[in-house]
Amino acid sequence: MKVYISADMEGITGLVDSDDVQPPGRDYERGRVMMTEDVNAAIRGAYQAGATSVLVNDAHGPMRNLLPDLLDPRAALIKGRPKPLGMIEGLTAEYEVALCVGFHSRAGVLGVLSHSFMGHEIEDIWLDDEPVGEIGMLHAAAASLGVPVALLTGDDTACAEMKAWDPGVSTVAVKYAKDRFAAQLVPVAEARATIETTTETALRTLPQAPTPSNAVRRLTVRWQSASVASHLPAIPGVHKRDDRTVTVEAPMLDLYRLFCLFLRVATAVTSNPPYC
Structure with a gap:
């Protein structure tokens, strides 16, 4: 195992x-x-x-x-x-x-x-409209x-x-x-x-494994800073929903990889401390 x-x-x-x-x-x-x-x-x-x-x-x-x-x-x-x-x-x-x-x-x-x-x-994240x-x-x-x-x-x-x-x-x-x-x-x-x-x-006592899936899912991220949201649409497939919110659709692993790229962009354009 x-x-x-x-x-x-x-x-x-x-x-x-x-x-x-x-x-x-x-x-x-x-x-x-x-x-x-x-x-x-x-x-x-x-x-x-x-x-x-x-x-x-x-x-x-x-x-x-x-x-x-x-x-x-x-x-x-x-x-x-x-x-x-x-x-x-x-x-x-x-x-x-x-x-x-x-x-x-x-x-x-x-x-x-x-x-x-x-x-x-990051203020909020939604995966297929569910908070995540x-x-x-x-x-x-x-x-x-x-x-x-x-x-x-x-x-x-x-x-x-x-x-x-x-x-x-x-x-x-x-x-x-x-x-x-x-x-x-x-x-x-x-x-x-x-x-x-x-x-x-x-x-x-492992549960039955889930069925692998490449189904397209939707990720939505609402940022504290409009500056972050303004940069992310340069990534193909990413769209602004409003001044602080972006959304993108892709299979889950691609979404996760894209989200990691979002974080690197956000790090580059902000200097917020992690918790306060």
Whole structure:
């Protein structure tokens, strides 16, 4: 069984603030250790369930957060950026399952460090007119490849968001949101033990894989800045809906790749900090 892990940071055990998850935050280096150990817990669970290989994609921010020397040596790691497919780099139809470790809820939800890809720069995203964030985009992309998502770890709002997309996904709440930068934490040892056991159980009871699909879907993004929206129609197929909103239609994997290009354009024309 080939297992793919996309590892974000905001939903990692014990982390609640931008200082925990963004360099040069005062607790960022400690946050990197915490992230690596949550991922290790999922890797252990995967191998206990019979995994033959595990690929981990560092999917947060600079995408060089995980510590290779502390990562379970049985797993391969994709590190650094830019990547054409960003948070799903390396995910292909050859994988039998995908896991989401350390994820957060979408923009507009009162979850820990909630946002959609670019902090305040993205106001809303819709996939076929349904509100979507990083969780829904990954789930839809994996489904288009025929790869089921079996696990998500994060705060309780991220878990609820995944369950809304797919009730069959196992979730582990490692903290409970009190506000956007505050949470009631699950004790570290308990959280990691639960990640490990839930991963093992989820992989032993995998749901039927979705049918791969190249169906055309519609992605709509509303930006905080009209400047971003003014640049994106230079990309063939992208249209402005209004001064701050663009839309494009394509098969899901092409949409995800285009959206990653949107992010690079937005980064070039804005300088907004990630969370404040």
